[in-house]
């Protein structure tokens with residue numbers, strides 16, 4: 001059945017018809033028919049009312065569209081805020097986790113010199129009773145104590161620097177920065193029988209926030225430490241090498257901890273991907289590391305090689 005009231009040539013839109021009246025109910029096609037009919041008839045004057053209906057309809061659509069756009073903007077803003085909140089939470093969690101691990105490392109690192117100092121003071125008392133204490137003895141004693149304290153101070157300084165919020169980018173030496181990280185974790189890695197080999201000699205400079213770079217390295221070597229323990233590997237080595245060409249800075253960190261399981265490796269850089277049980281891992285370490293790599297203007301990737309995993313940071317120049 002044809003509902004078009006203009007299909008019948010006798011149908012005529014009455015002049016001064018209310019544009020919001022029943023003609024406004026017609027669908028666009030019927031309205032167009034009416035326009036054609038009106039344009040070809042003597043009643044061209046009716047075109048204005050039809051035009052008004054079109055305009056009215058257009059305005060309604062436009063308002064609906066504006067509303068939709070606004071809703072969309074609000075929804076995008078909300079999603080963006082949720083994503084930013086999650087990012088902040090990840091950063092905070094990563095920082096807390098790193099701080100916890102570092103506290104362990106520092107506590108560990110302090111235990112040995114504190115024991116040494118305590119032992120030396122006992123010996124001093126004994127040796128004094130045994131009348132062995134002379135000027136030479138005291139000089140040596142003081143020197144030994146200084147060495148121990150120096151070790152504690154340097155650990156603490158590195159620890160404080162690591163967590164001092166520093167947002168300025170600057171050029172820093174990769175080799176020097178790696179040594180700083182190793183000062184902090186040295187005893188912890190020694191206790192776990194892990195040998196870290198720095199294979200490159202030549203210092204290279206990289207531009208970025210140094211503490212973030214240290215954090216990236218720490219995340220990767222701590223993961224290797226966990227993998228060594230989980231896989232119960234006997235001889236444990238981590239090899240670190242870095243180089244700079246005209247086009248690229250590369251840093252490779254390789255371990256022999258058995259590699260990353262196939263089903264984990266594709267998702268490894270996503271947040272909250274972890275294989276560690278009992279809350280031992282949050283799965284944020286590598287996610288944060290990719291963010292840091294991006295801030296340095298580069299990328300972080302991983303592949304399994306021989307008997308372990310190799311992480312590569314590559315920064316195009």
Ligand SMILES: Nc1ncnc2c1ncn2[C@@H]1O[C@H](COP(=O)(O)OP(=O)(O)OP(=O)(O)O)[C@@H](O)[C@H]1O
Nearest residue numbers: 223224227259260274275281282283284285286309
């Ligand atoms: N060197 C490695 N060898 C084997 N598996 C690894 C290695 N590095 C990472 N993985 C795997 O990748 C997962 C994700 O690592 P990521 O550092 O992101 O999180 P996590 O170590 O589990 O937790 P978090 O770092 O937040 O404490 C680990 O749970 C582990 O399964």
Ligand SMILES: [Mg+2]
Nearest residue numbers: 219223285286
């Ligand atoms: Mg980790």
